[in-house]
Amino acid sequence: MNRKNQETEMPKPLVERADHKETCFSDDGAGEWQRISNSLRKSIGSDAFQRWFGVATWHSASNGEGIVTVPGEIHQVWIETNYLPELMMAASEECEGMHHVKIMVAERASDFSDENILSDNAPPEIRIELPSDMLEKRAKAAGLNPDYTFNKFVVGSNSQFAHAACEAVATKTCVGYNPLFIHGGSGLGKTHLMHAIGQEILRRRPDARVIYLTCERFTNEFIEAIRKGDIEKFRRRYRSSDVLLIDDVQFLAGKERSQEEFFHTFNTLLDGRNQVVLTSDRPACEIKSIEPRLISRFECGLAVELQPPQLETRMAILKKKSLEWKVSVDENVLNFLAEKIRSNVRRLEGALVRVATFASLAGESVSVEKVEYLLRDFIQEEASRQVSIDGIQRAVAEVFDVRMADMISRRRPASIAFPRQVAMYLSRSLTHSSLMEIGESFGGRDHGTVIHACKKVSSELNKQPGLKERIERIESQLKR
Numbered sequence: 206m207n208r209k210n211q212e213t214e215m216p217k218p219l220v221e222r223a224d225h226k227e228t229c230f231s232d233d234g235a236g237e238w239q240r241i242s243n244s245l246r247k248s249i250g251s252d253a254f255q256r257w258f259g260v261a262t263w264h265s266a267s268n269g270e271g272i273v274t275v276p277g278e279i280h281q282v283w284i285e286t287n288y289l290p291e292l293m294m295a296a297s298e299e300c301e302g303m304h305h306v307k308i309m310v311a312e313r314a315s316d317f318s319d320e321n322i323l324s325d326n327a328p329p330e331i332r333i334e335l336p337s338d339m340l341e342k343r344a345k346a347a348g349l350n351p352d353y354t355f356n357k358f359v360v361g362s363n364s365q366f367a368h369a370a371c372e373a374v375a376t377k378t379c380v381g382y383n384p385l386f387i388h389g390g391s392g393l394g395k396t397h398l399m400h401a402i403g404q405e406i407l408r409r410r411p412d413a414r415v416i417y418l419t420c421e422r423f424t425n426e427f428i429e430a431i432r433k434g435d436i437e438k439f440r441r442r443y444r445s446s447d448v449l450l451i452d453d454v455q456f457l458a459g460k461e462r463s464q465e466e467f468f469h470t471f472n473t474l475l476d477g478r479n480q481v482v483l484t485s486d487r488p489a490c491e492i493k494s495i496e497p498r499l500i501s502r503f504e505c506g507l508a509v510e511l512q513p514p515q516l517e518t519r520m521a522i523l524k525k526k527s528l529e530w531k532v533s534v535d536e537n538v539l540n541f542l543a544e545k546i547r548s549n550v551r552r553l554e555g556a557l558v559r560v561a562t563f564a565s566l567a568g569e570s571v572s573v574e575k576v577e578y579l580l581r582d583f584i585q586e587e588a589s590r591q592v593s594i595d596g597i598q599r600a601v602a603e604v605f606d607v608r609m610a611d612m613i614s615r616r617r618p619a620s621i622a623f624p625r626q627v628a629m630y631l632s633r634s635l636t637h638s639s640l641m642e643i644g645e646s647f648g649g650r651d652h653g654t655v656i657h658a659c660k661k662v663s664s665e666l667n668k669q670p671g672l673k674e675r676i677e678r679i680e681s682q683l684k685r
Contacts, residue, residue: 245291260276271307294442303445305414340404349407349415355371364514367509387509388484391549392552421453459495512639560579560580594632604675612628
């Protein structure tokens, strides 16, 4: 095809500015592009917009896909590596139903008729393997922390299943894990895995619209959208995402209007087969003051639990972090840290930072005795956390005047059943044991029995005036 034929077969712009800077393919497209342009200018600046988008043409497809044609590969690569998230954000916010934008070189686009460009059978777009720094920039635009990747997550028996599920979601090896609900105590790696999912998806599909945010931010933005009257724009932003990652979903509790909005956003994404990943500090069924219909949707996919790491895993984490941070710490000191700091990974890393900083500033190696002094507050608090199920059973048996054997027996009179339920309730709140582990410790009961016990005791706390005082007395005794 010669150059003259190329020019005649190019889709003819119906709207064109006198200075030839902005063009559109249809009258409706002109209005869309004007709105998108205004939004895009605000996010990237007028100079950047004029330089990279001033000579672009726009076409809005009926299937929710927009096409931007540019003069050459320089424009294509630069826009895809620097401004694609902002462009897709502007398009989804300003054009209802718009969920994807392609960047194409005009000479390649000229090989297709207008009908072909809009067709699902159009030749596939050429994907560019983005450099790591560009992927990092793309991740930051999605709200992701580039340091939280699967490669930097130390897998142990406490996290093996959760890690495998997250990788399956990120690589699309299983479509049944939607939503993926990750729960566990603070500092165990929930946020790390969530960010790793987002980053792996972006690495595999750089044009994917990934959004990460905390539940608190979702709620605040919803309130602000109501105040400004921008609720439709808010909805387009989140309901047009390919992957939505919501951290600490337990903060929806008690927020009725936010729950209503999240419910419809959740349904829209799942109906469109878009991935939703949620984290919480407790199982969905234990989140109080949240609508049952939301709980049922949280539980309709896959729920995975993160537990505190075992000694070997804690040691592996310390060694990996030492190499990553390029700090030299004696093996005996690492062993001491792994043995003493058990509750969560974040606290373990904090202890290593304190030791490494002291060694660097003092210019000398740090002994175990010195570390014990440096971390005395960490160690004291960790000691107060080391409450066992067996210790809880003994304390409850003593306060309620029942036999220790009754804690694991199958007998069900109220004088025995309720103290046993109190012991399960305290085991859930004072230890990091899973529901299954707690049930096993009480005569091989299942996790449903433990959940029922926790709900029963929570309900009785509001009815029995003296129960709260008795439980507080048991807690105080255990922590001493």
